[in-house]
Amino acid sequence: MATPTSPKLDHPTFAAVKAAFPSAKLRATEFRGQSTLIVEPGDAHAILAFLRDDAKTRYTFLSDVTGVDYLNYPTPMPGRFAVIYNLIAFDRDDRFFVKVFLDPSIPTNGTDEDPALYVDSVCDLWPGAEWTEREVFDMYGIRFRNHPDLRRILTWEAYPAHPLRKDYPLRGRGERESYKVVDRSTS
Amino acid sequence: MPYTLKPDEGYDVDADTTTYLSEHVDTGDRWVLNFGPQHPATHTTLRLVLELDGERIARCTPHIGYLHSGFEKLGEHLDYNQYVSVVSRMNYLSPIANDICWHHAVETLFGIDITPRCKVLRTIMAELARIQDHLLCLGAAALDLGAFTGFLYGFNPREKIYDICDYISGQRFHPDWTRVGGAMKELPDEETFKRLVKNFIHDDLSVALKDLGGLLKRNRIFMDRTQGIGVINAEDATAWSLSGPIARASGVARDLRKDFPYLCYADNWDGQGAEAVKFKVPVATDGDVYTRFLVRFEEVLQSIKIIEQLIDDIPQGPLDVFADSKVSKPNKSDVYGSIEGLIQHFEIIMSNRGWEAPIAEAYGANETANGELGYYIVSDGGPRAWRARTRPPSFINYSTMAKLTEGHMLADVVAILGSLNVVAAELDR
Numbered sequence: 001m002a003t004p005t006s007p008k009l010d011h012p013t014f015a016a017v018k019a020a021f022p023s024a025k026l027r028a029t030e031f032r033g034q035s036t037l038i039v040e041p042g043d044a045h046a047i048l049a050f051l052r053d054d055a056k057t058r059y060t061f062l063s064d065v066t067g068v069d070y071l072n073y074p075t076p077m078p079g080r081f082a083v084i085y086n087l088i089a090f091d092r093d094d095r096f097f098v099k100v101f102l103d104p105s106i107p108t109n110g111t112d113e114d115p116a117l118y119v120d121s122v123c124d125l126w127p128g129a130e131w132t133e134r135e136v137f138d139m140y141g142i143r144f145r146n147h148p149d150l151r152r153i154l155t156w157e158a159y160p161a162h163p164l165r166k167d168y169p170l171r172g173r174g175e176r177e178s179y180k181v182v183d184r185s186t187s
Numbered sequence: 188m189p190y191t192l193k194p195d196e197g198y199d200v201d202a203d204t205t206t207y208l209s210e211h212v213d214t215g216d217r218w219v220l221n222f223g224p225q226h227p228a229t230h231t232t233l234r235l236v237l238e239l240d241g242e243r244i245a246r247c248t249p250h251i252g253y254l255h256s257g258f259e260k261l262g263e264h265l266d267y268n269q270y271v272s273v274v275s276r277m278n279y280l281s282p283i284a285n286d287i288c289w290h291h292a293v294e295t296l297f298g299i300d301i302t303p304r305c306k307v308l309r310t311i312m313a314e315l316a317r318i319q320d321h322l323l324c325l326g327a328a329a330l331d332l333g334a335f336t337g338f339l340y341g342f343n344p345r346e347k348i349y350d351i352c353d354y355i356s357g358q359r360f361h362p363d364w365t366r367v368g369g370a371m372k373e374l375p376d377e378e379t380f381k382r383l384v385k386n387f388i389h390d391d392l393s394v395a396l397k398d399l400g401g402l403l404k405r406n407r408i409f410m411d412r413t414q415g416i417g418v419i420n421a422e423d424a425t426a427w428s429l430s431g432p433i434a435r436a437s438g439v440a441r442d443l444r445k446d447f448p449y450l451c452y453a454d455n456w457d458g459q460g461a462e463a464v465k466f467k468v469p470v471a472t473d474g475d476v477y478t479r480f481l482v483r484f485e486e487v488l489q490s491i492k493i494i495e496q497l498i499d500d501i502p503q504g505p506l507d508v509f510a511d512s513k514v515s516k517p518n519k520s521d522v523y524g525s526i527e528g529l530i531q532h533f534e535i536i537m538s539n540r541g542w543e544a545p546i547a548e549a550y551g552a553n554e555t556a557n558g559e560l561g562y563y564i565v566s567d568g569g570p571r572a573w574r575a576r577t578r579p580p581s582f583i584n585y586s587t588m589a590k591l592t593e594g595h596m597l598a599d600v601v602a603i604l605g606s607l608n609v610v611a612a613e614l615d616r
Contacts, residue, residue, distance in 0.1 A: 031547040032295055061441075062428050063552075064578040066563055074567050075546055084563065086550065086578070090425075093446040097550070128428030131586035139259075154252040154615055163260060170257075170264050 262575025292551025431558025
């Protein structure tokens with residue numbers, strides 16, 4: 001398969017964000033016509049609010065929020081974890097991605113709260129982000145500031161890991177085998 | 188675990204803003220009801236913790252994850268063809284739509300333009316899948332309200348779609364039919380396929396729709412149970428990321444088939460100037476359970492029109508993209524008859540070979556029966572996805588459950604749940 005050509009960074013939203021946030025550190029990438037803007041975690045909420053409300057961008061629909069773990073990824077990435085926001089502007093049928101990179105400050109094999117893995121929640125902009133952000137928290141341990149109800153969603157509260165992290169094995173660490181069995185004689 | 192796992196403040200129904208509650212007197216006396224996860228009306232394993240004031244719902248807290256099986260983790264360990272058998276188990280009401288969407292995303296990543304014949308067959312199967320999904324949802328709308336007959340009217344003709352899936356792939360329930368750049372095999376016999384599809388849409392389906400529509404569309408009891416229930420307006424539907432028939436019943440005129448066209452929904456799909464298939468996107472504004480029923484009903488009729496435009500004119504030619512593209516398995520006669528075919532077969536099959544994907548990220552989404560189903564694929568250049576994120580319509584639609592049920596009666600929960608058409612396997616993945 002041919003290596004992709006260099007990205008075409010001519011999406012008008014790049015210029016609009018650059019003009020509105022001259023001091024923010026921005027990076028951009030594109031593949032198969034899908035443009036992604038990479039922003040710093042601290043700027044993410046302000047830029048997403050701008051993208052939703054500005055008359056030129058108007059990304060009113062948040063399609064999805066998801067996470068990625070780039071541990072040992074073949075190409076160097078700006079950070080270990082990424083949170084990806086998938087936006088649609090209804091009036092232009094335009095899909096746009098915003099990405100935030102985060103680096104953990106403590107070992108990632110447990111569920112301890114990591115002060116470096118924090119992003120501002122976008123639930124105040126799009127209430128539909130509530131569950132998708134909860135899923136990113138559940139799967140990657142990335143926490144969202146000001147989230148109305150940040151609990152695990154697919155696994156249970158006492159689950160001892162964030163399972164979609166790359167250092168978590170496919171078959172688990174024996175949770176299934178060692179899970180406490182409750183029956184009539186012990187309960 | 189306590190029944191209510193949510194902070195106490197700020198979740199009670201506000202009688203001033205919930206119109207449905209205008210007559211309601213708050214008794215201040217609350218009791219908690221655990222609904223599911225084992226209850227026929229929860230369709231599979233959904234659990235709601237309902238805090239009730241008499242029979243009114245003061246607060247509804249959904250708890251999900253009972254069917255979580257790590258599908259997305261599996262997607263990082265299975266190759267681009269193997270994982271199709273897992274995605275097809277997500278929304279098992281219309282499994283082939285998941286297959287088509289997954290490979291649409293993979294082909295977006297690889298930059299493959301599939302053959303016109305494959306596009307037509309995939310479009311026909313995608314529309315059959317939509318009918319398959321909607322028929323169950325329309326029937327279950329009646330079942331959840333206690334009318335079993337409607338369910339049978341909807342459920343019986345789905346068997347014919349299983350027959351068609353069985354015919355093209357050998358598997359009736361989970362066809363796992365698509366492959367990177369094509370499909371698992373050529374149709375056994377094109378005329379038989381056409382006959383099966385035409386018999387289904389003209390005979391079985393038209394009878395079923397007549398029965399189902401006649402029974403429910405103007406049924407006083409059904410209307411009383413569903414009109415004005417679970418209302419969400421267009422502005423909220425957008426803010427809550429709703430897509431598909433639920434958003435369209437609220438007046439959000441969005442359909443990925445029109446907005447980001449793919450397959451035969453795009454103009455010039457055969458490379459020779461063919462027009463996109465013609466269909467209308469039904470949109471309504473009431474945004475209640477009854478309107479969602481009507482929108483789904485109308486979508487089935489539009490799907491029939493799409494299939495009728497394509498079924499007589501299936502282009503001839505290869506089904507898979509050309510062999511020199513190194514992405515699709517050659518057919519068996521090439522494998523046994525030529526050295527190039529044999530090499531390519533092994534290049535794809537051997538676990539240490541496989542595809543060479545671009546090191547990049549791509550998103551592919553289709554309009555499925557429940558809304559926008561998408562896959563965000565991160566590739567590290569190998570034969571497996573580094574990350575295979577599903578954008579699950581059931582999950583995102585279901586996140587509005589607490590909002591939709593607020594202030595309603597206990598018996599309305601099943602009506603709302605049925606209208607969201609939540610599939611727990613896709614919800615929990």
